[in-house]
Amino acid sequence: MQLRKLAFAAVGALVIGGTAATPPASAAEQFVPLLVYRTGPYAPNGIPLADGFNDFMQLVNERDGGVNGVKLAWEECETQYNNDRGVECYERLKAQGATGSSVVNPYSTGITYALIERATADKVPVLSMGYGRADASDGRVFPYVFTLPITYWAGADVMVQYANEKEGGSLKGKKIALVYHDSAYGKEPIATLERLAEEEGFQFQAFPVAHPGLEQKATWLQIGRQLRPDWVFMWGWGVMNSTAIKEAAAVGYPMDRFVGIWWSGAEADVVPAGDAAKGYKSLNITGVGTNAPIFEDIKKLHADGKGLADPKNIGTVLYNRALVNSFYFTEALRTAQGKFGEKPMSGEQIQWGFENLDITQDKIDSAGMTGLLSPVKLSCADHEGGGSAVVQQWDGAKWAAITDFISPRRAALRPAYEASAAQYAKEKGITPRDCS
Amino acid sequence: MLYREAGQFKTSYGSDQAIFPIRQDQIGIALLLLVAVLGVPALAGEYWLETIFVPFLVFSLAAIGLNLLTGYCGQLSLGTGGFMACGAFFAYKLTTAFPELHVLVVFLLAGVGSAAVGVFFGIPSLRIKGFYLAVATLAAQFFLVWMFNKFDWWTNYSPSGVISAPPREVLPGIFLTGTEATPITKYLFLLGLVAVLALVAKNLTRGAIGRSWMAIRDMDIAAEIIGIRPLWAKLSAFAISSFFIGIAGALWAFVYTGSVEALAFQIDRSFQVLFMVIIGGLGSILGSFLGAAFIVLLPILLNNVPAAIGLQMSVEMVSHLEFMIFGALIIFFLIVEPHGLARLWQIGKEKLRLWPFPY
Numbered sequence: 191m192q193l194r195k196l197a198f199a200a201v202g203a204l205v206i207g208g209t210a211a212t213p214p215a216s217a218a219e220q221f222v223p224l225l226v227y228r229t230g231p232y233a234p235n236g237i238p239l240a241d242g243f244n245d246f247m248q249l250v251n252e253r254d255g256g257v258n259g260v261k262l263a264w265e266e267c268e269t270q271y272n273n274d275r276g277v278e279c280y281e282r283l284k285a286q287g288a289t290g291s292s293v294v295n296p297y298s299t300g301i302t303y304a305l306i307e308r309a310t311a312d313k314v315p316v317l318s319m320g321y322g323r324a325d326a327s328d329g330r331v332f333p334y335v336f337t338l339p340i341t342y343w344a345g346a347d348v349m350v351q352y353a354n355e356k357e358g359g360s361l362k363g364k365k366i367a368l369v370y371h372d373s374a375y376g377k378e379p380i381a382t383l384e385r386l387a388e389e390e391g392f393q394f395q396a397f398p399v400a401h402p403g404l405e406q407k408a409t410w411l412q413i414g415r416q417l418r419p420d421w422v423f424m425w426g427w428g429v430m431n432s433t434a435i436k437e438a439a440a441v442g443y444p445m446d447r448f449v450g451i452w453w454s455g456a457e458a459d460v461v462p463a464g465d466a467a468k469g470y471k472s473l474n475i476t477g478v479g480t481n482a483p484i485f486e487d488i489k490k491l492h493a494d495g496k497g498l499a500d501p502k503n504i505g506t507v508l509y510n511r512a513l514v515n516s517f518y519f520t521e522a523l524r525t526a527q528g529k530f531g532e533k534p535m536s537g538e539q540i541q542w543g544f545e546n547l548d549i550t551q552d553k554i555d556s557a558g559m560t561g562l563l564s565p566v567k568l569s570c571a572d573h574e575g576g577g578s579a580v581v582q583q584w585d586g587a588k589w590a591a592i593t594d595f596i597s598p599r600r601a602a603l604r605p606a607y608e609a610s611a612a613q614y615a616k617e618k619g620i621t622p623r624d625c626s
Numbered sequence: 627m628l629y630r631e632a633g634q635f636k637t638s639y640g641s642d643q644a645i646f647p648i649r650q651d652q653i654g655i656a657l658l659l660l661v662a663v664l665g666v667p668a669l670a671g672e673y674w675l676e677t678i679f680v681p682f683l684v685f686s687l688a689a690i691g692l693n694l695l696t697g698y699c700g701q702l703s704l705g706t707g708g709f710m711a712c713g714a715f716f717a718y719k720l721t722t723a724f725p726e727l728h729v730l731v732v733f734l735l736a737g738v739g740s741a742a743v744g745v746f747f748g749i750p751s752l753r754i755k756g757f758y759l760a761v762a763t764l765a766a767q768f769f770l771v772w773m774f775n776k777f778d779w780w781t782n783y784s785p786s787g788v789i790s791a792p793p794r795e796v797l798p799g800i801f802l803t804g805t806e807a808t809p810i811t812k813y814l815f816l817l818g819l820v821a822v823l824a825l826v827a828k829n830l831t832r833g834a835i836g837r838s839w840m841a842i843r844d845m846d847i848a849a850e851i852i853g854i855r856p857l858w859a860k861l862s863a864f865a866i867s868s869f870f871i872g873i874a875g876a877l878w879a880f881v882y883t884g885s886v887e888a889l890a891f892q893i894d895r896s897f898q899v900l901f902m903v904i905i906g907g908l909g910s911i912l913g914s915f916l917g918a919a920f921i922v923l924l925p926i927l928l929n930n931v932p933a934a935i936g937l938q939m940s941v942e943m944v945s946h947l948e949f950m951i952f953g954a955l956i957i958f959f960l961i962v963e964p965h966g967l968a969r970l971w972q973i974g975k976e977k978l979r980l981w982p983f984p985y
Contacts, residue, residue: 299786304883373889619792
């Protein structure tokens with residue numbers, strides 16, 4: 191009986207303590223919430239991403255003493271790549287720190303969709319780097335959403351450009367197939383590819399793959415035996431990627447004509463496919479490898495015992511992507527501090543920082559990130575910033591870039607963003623901001 | 627001592643048949659509602675309202691819906707996710723086609739539409755039972771999600787297949803959806819709607835229709851012999867259950883997440899609601915609330931505990947612990963009381979009536 195009472199008391203104390211305790215907030219720190227997925231079905235992608243964020247922010251604090259003396263503080267929250275938990279994490283962390291959440295990087299198209307309205311209402315910028323809504327590049331309708339450096343629609347354009355170049359300058363009469371995850375994410379490129387098919391005269395066919403994408407035999411028999419396309423593009427995620435590579439190899443589809451989007455081109459996507467993946471290509475929005483000077487600093491950080499990442503993740507595709515993502519954020523913070531003073535910035539001020547962000551090649555070089563990213567310049571209306579993507583190839587052991595940064599043809603994309611954003615604005619009753 | 631009904635005399639049939647015949651229960655429920663209406667919005671922060679109470683209320687409604695079908699009528703269904711999707715997409719199409727329609731009307735109409743779909747997929751229940759029926763409803767689950775994902779018309783030709791709730795007012799100037807909606811509006815609206823619908827559900831189960839469901843559940847042949855028409859009883863259970871679930875789906879998309887794609891209503895969602903009903907208690911409206919609280923809130927609580935008591939732990943460790951403890955608790959409660967949390971509550975009440983002199 192005594193024991194039982196004790197147990198009840200302990201549980202009670204736990205519950206009461208759980209509701210009463212609030213984490214301490216330091217006045218001079220800039221708080222960054224980290225929505226991570228270190229567990230669940232997409233953990234192989236989530237872990238290097240989370241590691242990259244941790245290492246970069248630790249490096250900024252340890253090496254530079256923060257951004258203009260303002261140290262970065264952050265807390266991880268596990269979403270398991272689950273939309274409900276993503277919303278919960280966002281709400282849990284948004285009021286922490288001196289100025290609340292200053293930016294949110296959802297790293298999931300679903301969570302991004304769920305957060306666009308909330309974050310806009312709370313004045314917290316959403317940095318969806320290479321995912322989320324492509325039409326959010328129109329800053330007049332989506333003031334708090336940033337899609338830099340490049341969107342899925344632009345990615346589709348880069349793929350077509352690459353195929354065009356490999357085919358000697360014309361895609362007329364060629365066949366291109368798209369294998370896509372049957373979800374909001376996978377459907378993004380279809381409209382762009384259909385438009386390009388009409389303009390460039392290639393035949394386009396799309397093949398949906400049901401979530402999670404373990405069953406693709408019929409799809410690939412159709413592609414490899416019946417349609418026999420000249421190029422296959424893929425919008426896959428998680429286990430779908432390695433399955434597709436294995437099935438493509440099984441029907442004898444040539445790997446060097448198989449190009450994935452940047453979420454189908456990490457180590458976790460190709461290693462499980464083994465030798466079959468050799469020669470497979472994908473886009474990437476960041477450079478690959480550990481050649482950039484910043485990796486010297488990261489190695490030093492780890493040598494001093496202050497690194498937070500698992501050392502084997504350093505230099506992997508997604509780790510590098512997180513480095514670039516954090517760099518965009520610290521630069522936006524720096525830009526905002528240039529106007530509002532060297533103190534922690536609120537979400538509203540950082541939104542200004544993003545809209546006036548101008549990352550030149552000089553800034554990239556002086557940050558030691560040469561080759562990891564291409565210059566971007568944002569404005570009130572343009573939240574994509576004119577970034578670009580490279581094509582990389584897997585040689586069986588590592589990824590290597592095989593092209594320079596390729597710029598999408600935005601002259602045709604921009605009207606598409608604006609048309610789609612205008613439809614959203616109409617449905618939502620939003621009056622677009624005046625950016626002139 | 628406090629919980630004793632000595633001296634409370636029932637002098638009319640009405641008082642004898644009340645939902646809460648004991649005065650202490652009446653006071654208790656009144657206090658609970660008072661706290662929910664006044665106390666919670668005043669004390670709970672945005673985090674609690676948005677991520678704890680709102681999903682809890684939405685899931686409670688879904689669990690009530692499934693409980694009417696599975697708990698009261700005995701028809702096992704795995705189509706809950708599909709019917710929730712129906713509600714969400716019907717509501718979206720309705721409100722975008724007729725923007726002047728009040729949002730409450732939209733939700734109710736979406737529920738009616740889901741009820742029609744539920745009746746259609748309930749037709750096999752006249753011939754097949756138990757696990758076989760579960761498989762037939764599974765077809766509804768996959769077909770509906772596939773349909774909403776496949777045909778762009780449902781999403782107004784959105785390139786990504788995501789629907790996003792347009793801003794709608796519940797009272798002039800007070801927005802329920804969209805960026806201007808406050809958590810308190812959402813919470814109070816949901817609280818009112820769920821309370822009214824729960825009352826409707828409770829009364830349905832106490833009336834002729836509910837008794838015919840229970841007769842079918844307990845022994846369908848005997849029920850038929852005493853004059854209950856299985857066609858009518860089963861299809862009405864499917865219709866009313868889908869009505870509740872459809873409204874829950876619409877609320878999920880409009881009030882909770884604000885934007886949703888068909889994949890959010892996959893088979894996992896069906897299992898989630900089924901587990902709520904089983905853990906909460908089959909054939910109990912209270913059990914639906916308890917089950918929803920258990921499945922929705924406990925993982926979040928477990929996830930917050932280590933940080934709240936100052937334990938330094940990596941997020942993946944917390945996440946793994948959450949899974950382990952949650953799983954262990956499910957097994958614990960099912961062993962202690964296979965009839966669900968509602969039954970535990972009932973036993974507790976009976977003990978309380980005898981306390982402090984148990985015999």
